[in-house]
Amino acid sequence: QVQIDESGGGVVQAGGSLRLSCAASRTRLSTYGVGWFRQAPGKEREFVAGISRSGDSTYYADLVKGRFIISRDNAKNTVYVQMNDLRPEDTGDYYCAVRLIPVHTTSTKDYKYWGQGTQVTVAS
Helix, strand or coil: CCEEEEECCEEEECCCCEEEEEEEECCCHHHCEEEEEEECCCCCCEEEEEECCCCCCEEECCCCCCCEEEEEECCCCEEEEEECCCCHHHCEEEEEEEECCCCCCCCHHHEEEECCCEEEEEEC
16 A cells, blocks of 8 residues: 655744655655645645656645745655745645646645645744
8 A cells, every 4th residue: 555654844933944755655656746735724735736757847836836846856756845935824734645647736636645744833
């Protein structure tokens, strides 16, 4: 069974940075497009960033564009999201997910395998 594990969350001051990692076991992440999502308390899970299988194409939600950078190292079977200039509204649980369809999508329904999430708290 595919297992996805996120790491790198924590507490940071506004304006700070964090890098989240998404590692997979029992599968090659290079086979899939990967997305990062987040969920704030009381809110629905929302798309944050996505990356194609090769890494040639990246996608961002408007709220994080220019601040977050998604990348992948297929040799390490890991996808990253570098989060800069963090704001209190970036607080939430961040999830990595694998999509099986070949085209980019921001819908959670199109992502099959999910990690347990890593918590990010941005203090003002």
